[in-house]
Amino acid sequence: MSKQVSQVDLDQIVNKFRKLPQHSLIALKSHITEVKFPKGKILLHADKVERNLYFLKRGIVRAYADQANGPVTFWFGQEGDVLVSMKSYIVNEKGYENIELLEDCELYAIPTKKLKELYQVDIDLANWGRKVIEHEFLKTEQRLISMQFKTAQERYNELINTQPELFKRVQLGYIASYLGMSQVSLSRIRAEVK
C-alpha cells in the first residue's frame, strides 16, 4: 500500500484568493512547467536575482536569511503556497532570502519575467497578483505584531494550536528560529507544558 500523499493541483492554487477567467488561466498555464527537486535543495539563493516563481504542489520548504548570528528561518511554505524571492521579484535586486526544500518537492514554475509581462496585458492577472501579495502581507503583519509583544510561551502556543502539523514535518531547530527563540528555550517551553 502506498502512503497517501496530499498534493494540490495548479487550479486550486491559482484560484485560492481570486478566481481567474478561463483565458487568463490558460495564458498563465502556458508558461508554467512542472519540476521536482529532492529534499535539501536550495531552490532560491539570497545572493542571486532569482528568475522564477514557484507554486508548491507537494512538499514543505523554509525561507531563511543569513543574519550576523547565523541563519534565521522566517517563513515556511506548504502545499498551495507561492514561493518567490520577494526582494528579487519586487525590486529586481538580489534578495536576503534562501528557500530550502525540507522534503522532496513537486513544483510548478513560471519565469517572473513572463508573469510580469502578463500583468501588463491581462487585468485579471494583474488583480490576481495583487490579491496574492495582499494576503501574504496580512500574514506577515500579524506575525510581526505577535513577535513584537507576545512572550515566547504565547508564540509557541499560538503556533502549535494553529499549525500542529508543522511540528510533524519540520525539525524543532527551524521552528524555534521561526518563533524568534533559541532551540533551548523552545525545549524548555515544551517540557513545561507536559
Place this chain on the structure above:
Amino acid sequence: MSKQVSQVDLDQIVNKFRKLPQHSLIALKSHITEVKFPKGKILLHADKVERNLYFLKRGIVRAYADQANGPVTFWFGQEGDVLVSMKSYIVNEKGYENIELLEDCELYAIPTKKLKELYQVDIDLANWGRKVIEHEFLKTEQRLISMQFKTAQERYNELINTQPELFKRVQLGYIASYLGMSQVSLSRIRAEVK
C-alpha cells in the same frame, strides 16, 4: 516668518513606486478629496470596516493594535505614505489596527470601494495597487526578520540611524513599543549610548 512645513503633493505620492499614465491619474484624482484633521484624532478604528484609504500629505501618524497587555504601536506613517486599515481593505472584515494622528494632518482621501472599481477597469491602476502593497510587504518582512533575531540594542541603532527624524516627532513610549521593548528598556539603551 512662517515655519517651513514639508508636505507632499498628490502626484508625488501616487507616482512614488510606479508612474501612472495621465488618464489613470485623472481617473484616480476624480474620486479624491482633501481633508484635514487635528492631532489626536483616531482616523481608522479597529472595530470598524473602514471605507476610505488615505494618502498622507502632511503630518505623522501611528498604527496600533490592542493586545492583551495594552496597545502595541506597529507602524508609523509619514508624508507620502498610504494609510489604510489593511484587514478591512484586503478581506472586508473589521481590522486589528487603529490609526491615530500624532500631529495635525492633511490627507487625500479616496473610498476603497471606488479604488477597487478602478482596479477592475484600469490595468495601470491595478498594477499600481500591486506595486504599493508589494513595497509595504517588503518593509514589513524586513522588520519581522529584524524583530526575530536582533537584540533591543541593535533594533534601536537601526532605527536611529535610518530614521533619526522619527525621534523628534514621536514620543519615546510609542517608539519603544514599535521596537518591541518596554519604555524602560529604551531609556536604558539611550542612557548607555551617551
Place this chain on the structure above:
DNA sequence: TCTCTTTTTTAACATTTGTAAAAAGATATG
C-alpha cells in the same frame, strides 16, 4: 510665570531568555 499634566529617566528587583556543553534520543548507512 506658576501649576498641573504628561513624558522620560532612574532604581531595585524579578523573570525570561540566551549560551555553552554534555547527555540522551533518533535516524541513516554500511
Place this chain on the structure above:
DNA sequence: CATATCTTTTTACAAATGTTAAAAAAGAGA
C-alpha cells in the same frame, strides 16, 4: 545491528529585558 551523525533535551550559569514605583524633566494652559 553497530556505528556514525544529526537532533533534541537537560543543566548550570550569564545576560538581557520586564515590572513597579518614584523622581526628574518637559510641556501645556491659565
